[in-house]
Amino acid sequence: MRKIVAGKLHGIHVTEANLDYHGSITLDPDHCEEAAILPMEFVEIWNKNSGARISTYVILGERGSRCCILNGAAARTCQPGDQVIVCNSVYVHGRELTTLKPRVLTFDRDNRIIDRLTYSVERDAGGGYSFSILNEIREALPIPTLVGG
8 A cells, every 4th residue: 555645735825823722724625625635634734934744634614714724733833824735645556546636726825726736647558657737627737857867
């Protein structure tokens, strides 16, 4: 079994950091549903501003609020306005990899969705893997390549 990305909120902005709460991350149910993130599901959170990385579980906030609230100990890792990546995962057998189509949402400063992307892994004729990022209308986007070694 391999741990694989299942969904991602990429670049969502923290709207509040609430130290005096039981813990977790509070997210808008609309965002969670689109990215297939479940309530009570453990997610990883990566702060693009500070580099902090944490793990906590999701609770649902008010629908339509576009909230991203870090609660309890997690509140110490982020400040309102910080951009974070919230990622859930799933364990699959390698042969199932090509059946997954993780949904990735990207956001503006007000946590409105600006891109709806899908990750896609396919097998090529030689038995290797290829990776594509598809936009909402299923067009492949360019994938950055490393230059140098």
